[in-house]
Amino acid sequence: MKAFIVDRYGSKDGVRAGEMPDPELRDDDVLVQIHAASVNPLDLKIRDGKLKLILPYRLPFVLGNDVAGVVVRVGSRVRRFKSGDEVYARPDTDRIGAFAELISIKEGSVAIKPKSISMEEAASMPLVGLTAWQTLIERANLKAGQKVLIHAGSGGVGTMAVQLAKHLGAIVATTTSTANVDWVKGLGADVVIDYRKDDFETVLRDYDVVLDTLGGEVLEKSLRVLKPGGKLVSIAGPPDPDFAKDMGLPWAMRQVIRLLSRRIRKSAKHHGVSYSFLFMKPNGDQLREIGSLIDAGAIRPVVDRVFPFESTMEALVYVEQGRAKGKVVVKVR
Numbered sequence: 001m002k003a004f005i006v007d008r009y010g011s012k013d014g015v016r017a018g019e020m021p022d023p024e025l026r027d028d029d030v031l032v033q034i035h036a037a038s039v040n041p042l043d044l045k046i047r048d049g050k051l052k053l054i055l056p057y058r059l060p061f062v063l064g065n066d067v068a069g070v071v072v073r074v075g076s077r078v079r080r081f082k083s084g085d086e087v088y089a090r091p092d093t094d095r096i097g098a099f100a101e102l103i104s105i106k107e108g109s110v111a112i113k114p115k116s117i118s119m120e121e122a123a124s125m126p127l128v129g130l131t132a133w134q135t136l137i138e139r140a141n142l143k144a145g146q147k148v149l150i151h152a153g154s155g156g157v158g159t160m161a162v163q164l165a166k167h168l169g170a171i172v173a174t175t176t177s178t179a180n181v182d183w184v185k186g187l188g189a190d191v192v193i194d195y196r197k198d199d200f201e202t203v204l205r206d207y208d209v210v211l212d213t214l215g216g217e218v219l220e221k222s223l224r225v226l227k228p229g230g231k232l233v234s235i236a237g238p239p240d241p242d243f244a245k246d247m248g249l250p251w252a253m254r255q256v257i258r259l260l261s262r263r264i265r266k267s268a269k270h271h272g273v274s275y276s277f278l279f280m281k282p283n284g285d286q287l288r289e290i291g292s293l294i295d296a297g298a299i300r301p302v303v304d305r306v307f308p309f310e311s312t313m314e315a316l317v318y319v320e321q322g323r324a325k326g327k328v329v330v331k332v333r
């Protein structure tokens, strides 16, 4: 099959178009003919080898973490899907490979594609939709009437998180640059801070939850907009000991991770709030619930650009520039 392949880590030329063997089909897998895939900053981090201690892929491997397509075969133990089903998924973390013609995915990570959207829109959803779900609902337990700050409301995660938080009945503040202020209000945000003009830290206070998608200085400042007992959940800041334990990392790695997040955990304690890092997980059941919200019109996919399959490398470059409004998709067939 045709695929975009990483031969070696750490080089921009490290991804190439080429041929790979068709994926093996395990008993609990569905084999999906890929119609569309979407690009995530995670693809760039994996390509550059930044996550190789946590996610060790055997080289060469196919890149890509989000798919929509049609089931063409199922393993002997698969009960929920059959050939011809239109599906979408964030493939399992240890078996990625969305920039290709075919992928095998564990049944439990797959869901039927929402009927009201195209393959390209469906491919834009899984990773960011699940991230929004797992941070706001599972981790932060966000409730109607609570105040949440979502950083980078115009990004892939931000566009989903703003819509989901509004659907939950929360009061939503977000940050974006001048050109995107009105556009992000259109997604439902109640308060939009133009980060080029204003400092969110001086404008917002007494928030229940902050979803940090940026890390660094933004992470530190976010502590100060929370009320006592508030929750800072980060997907871009330093990983914490619970994450290391959950990933089953070896003792030495767990100690390194403990040190990496020591400062922010200490500051959080000092401010009387909590800090946690979240690494999203594939989940077919949650994806089904997200699909229902899409078909009900409660949230909608936000696609910035669609690139043809041959231009996957250009799609990666576009995302790397960090200015995407919503998601960048590759149309595979």
Ligand SMILES: NC(=O)c1ccc[n+]([C@@H]2O[C@H](COP(=O)([O-])OP(=O)(O)OC[C@H]3O[C@@H](n4cnc5c(N)ncnc54)[C@H](OP(=O)(O)O)[C@@H]3O)[C@@H](O)[C@H]2O)c1
Pocket (backbone or CB within 6 Å): 040, 041, 042, 127, 128, 131, 151, 152, 153, 154, 155, 156, 157, 158, 175, 176, 177, 178, 180, 195, 213, 214, 234, 235, 236, 278, 279, 280, 281, 319, 322, 323, 324, 325, 326
């Ligand atoms: N841990 C996890 O499970 C997990 C899951 C998903 C994503 N992530 C990580 O989360 C981060 C965000 O992912 P993404 O897919 O949302 O990225 P993205 O779509 O590439 O983000 C681009 C957006 O970021 C905005 N932005 C850039 N700098 C900003 C700033 N200082 N303040 C506010 N907005 C800013 C840009 O808006 P402007 O053009 O207006 O600046 C742009 O719309 C990445 O680092 C990604 O790897 C982690």
